[in-house]
Amino acid sequence: MSAIRLLVLGAVRRHGRAHGYQVRNDLEFWGAHEWSNAKPGSIYHALKQLAKQGMLRAHEIAPSTAGGPPRTEYEVTEQGTEEYFRLLRQSLTAYDQKPDVLTTALGFMVDLGREEALGLLEQRVRAIEEWRATVVRDYLPAQGPEQLGHIGEIMNFWVHSADAGAEWTRDLIERVRAGAYTFAGEGDPFAGVLPPDDTA
Numbered sequence: 025m026s027a028i029r030l031l032v033l034g035a036v037r038r039h040g041r042a043h044g045y046q047v048r049n050d051l052e053f054w055g056a057h058e059w060s061n062a063k064p065g066s067i068y069h070a071l072k073q074l075a076k077q078g079m080l081r082a083h084e085i086a087p088s089t090a091g092g093p094p095r096t097e098y099e100v101t102e103q104g105t106e107e108y109f110r111l112l113r114q115s116l117t118a119y120d121q122k123p124d125v126l127t128t129a130l131g132f133m134v135d136l137g138r139e140e141a142l143g144l145l146e147q148r149v150r151a152i153e154e155w156r157a158t159v160v161r162d163y164l165p166a167q168g169p170e171q172l173g174h175i176g177e178i179m180n181f182w183v184h185s186a187d188a189g190a191e192w193t194r195d196l197i198e199r200v201r202a203g204a205y206t207f208a209g210e211g212d213p214f215a216g217v218l219p220p221d222d223t224a
Contacts, residue, residue, distance in 0.1 A: 079104035
């Protein structure tokens with residue numbers, strides 16, 4: 025799964041209504057251009073595609089004070105909200121996704137209730153543990169990775185990555201359980217978006 029869909033839906037949702045430049049600025053503020061495929065072209069393409077699919081509603085507004093053509097602002101539709109939360113839940117629980125998908129989900133996890141987020145993270149740990157057991161059983165010889173030549177190091181890397189991923193997730197679970205962060209229904213969350221810039 026690509027992170028760009030979740031990133032764009034989540035960024036627009038945070039603003040309520042946002043134009044492409046705001047979404048692009050937010051994602052650059054989060055460093056998403058470094059850890060995902062959220063480049064300017066892909067952001068604007070995703071906005072248009074999500075609007076075509078009924079996930080976003082497009083509104084043409086007056087030109088910016090700096091001049092130029094009318095802007096298009098987007099807001100998330102009911103269908104887009106359902107897709108957003110589906111992707112968010114899927115991204116928090118999956119063990120085999122690319123790092124950009126998990127990173128995106130972490131940026132939006134506070135849009136869920138605390139107990140639901142904890143349940144999804146615990147599900148992620150179980151999925152990692154089950155996947156690790158499969159790798160050890162089916163691919164990694166008991167005598168060590170060398171039995172498969174240097175190719176065995178691929179499976180060895182999978183096992184160590186699984187261990188690190190499970191440990192990190194357990195630590196996050198403990199922080200969340202202890203009260204870290206403001207989740208949905210608990211008050212005003214950390215905004216994590218840049219203020220609108222009417223001159224851009």
